[in-house]
Amino acid sequence: MSGRGVRGVAWSELPIGRVVRLDGDADAIALAVDPLPPGAPAIVTYFTAEPRSTSEMAASVLRELDKAALALFPAWLPGAEGIEGPGGAHLPAVRALALRKASAGEHFGPFLAELAERALAGGESAFPPEVRMAGLVRVLADSFGRARAAILVRVPDGLGAVAEEVLVGTCEWMAHRGAAGVWLTGAPLKAVDRVETMPLDVPGVAKLGMAPDPGGVTEPGVAGERGLTGPATASSPPAVGYPAVAGRPHPGSPSEQALEVALATREWASGRAWNQTYQPHPLAVPIRLDLLWEKERCVVEIDGPEHRGAAKFADDRQRDVRLQLDGYAVLRFPDVQVLTDIETVIRQIGQFLRGRRGTKG
Incomplete structure (x- = not known):
């Protein structure tokens, strides 16, 4: 197979902390981020339905990132391998590991400790959205051994002007609060003009129409392997996809x-x-x-x-x-x-x- 490298902007040069749109084939870009390219941040992909409000979309993103972080445990918490279930001394043990990890890095200790406990015992987070966004982005980066994380947002077709504004506004909140790159792919923006477009070409990945389709294109919203789904629709929930962690079956598969x-x-x-x-x-x-x-x-x-x-x-x-x-x-x-x-x-x-x-x- 020929290369999947990027001409123009390298993965390591894409911005962190703000929203940009990647000008390239969305399916080719999706293929190029698994495995994660050298120098890239940890990249998760978010498929969104038409957003109705910033608060609703933000809640959906946080819910999906939270699911991913819990599924990836213990990749982000060294020393917790083999600790399963809330029985015995497991909860105090993972809490202590999380607080020790936070004391040596950028993590907010109470949030990381709560997340570690919930990975074993379940439950909902008690922290406000801003704390959760920042904490989850750091956890996802750690899961893949990367210093930073980015969210690849797949924009659906047919968004109206209001929905575009809601989507971009929520993405700006994500980038600011999470100190994450937020990169848009999929349908172009027609009403919102404040998002910079960065040319991105991913050669070596066959384009649509270059090969026979043996079973039909994946229906929107149908769950696939490795935690990935097709674009969400009004009747299917948004979802987040992420690469596998080496050495383990994918928790989303x-x-x-x-x-x-x-x-x-x-x-x-x-x-x-x-x-x-x-x-x-x-x-x-x-x-x-x-x-x-x-x-x-x-x-x-x-x-x-x-x-x-x-x-x-x-x-x-x-x-x-x-x-x-x-x-x-x-x-x-x-x-x-x-x-x-x-x-x-x-x-x-x-x-x-x-x-x-x-x-x-």
Whole structure:
């Protein structure tokens, strides 16, 4: 696959703390942020329905960022690995870890401690929106080992002048309160003219219409794998998508979670690694692999509904060819098969691995 680098503005040069619009193909940009590009902040993607008020959109963004932060625990809290559930001394332990982390960095201790406790016990945050916005942005950045975070806001088609003003106003609040980059993609703004447009080209990702669509473009609002969904509509809730953390099944992917549970009981499945970045040489553009057995050179990909879109379908084919030329076998399974017929999936993966190892049984 050819490069996904950016011509013009580098990811590290995009602004933090203000709102800009990225002038580039929205689907290509979405493909380019997973895995996170070198030098980029942690990037989460927010799909919004038509906003009716600033307070409503801000509440929706905070709710979705909060879900992401809780799902990513303990990636943002070193030392909390293996602590699950609120029983015993778990709540005091994660609270102490959070306060210790906050004392050594930029985090607000009480917020981080509350978030850590809620990751185990559930519940709603008692902090005001401004504190939550700043705290969640820092947590998401830490989850991916980045110093800063940015929110990629997918603008839906057909917004009126009032809705555009609400959207931009909310994004400005997010950028200011969260000290985050807020980058708009998708439909252009027609009524609001105060947002700078920054040219952004992502070469190497197939454009829509360049490949056959095997199953129809993903319907708006239909949940896909790895915590990503299509653009929200009035009848579907907004959602946030984010990349995987290396070494773990994606917390937003029920099929990855289910497959890991099944593989954990199979001795032959040892040596697996989730969500690894593959870069055969320094000039190659990295790609992320759902599941890898490096010794056997076996890659397993789990395809959600978003893989049926033309751009993603074409990109998948390019990835497969690149991996096959480098000696890897690529096994692809629809996420629905993993969730409804996991024994067949396990059997086929096991059969392939045993064949590569030259073993039986």
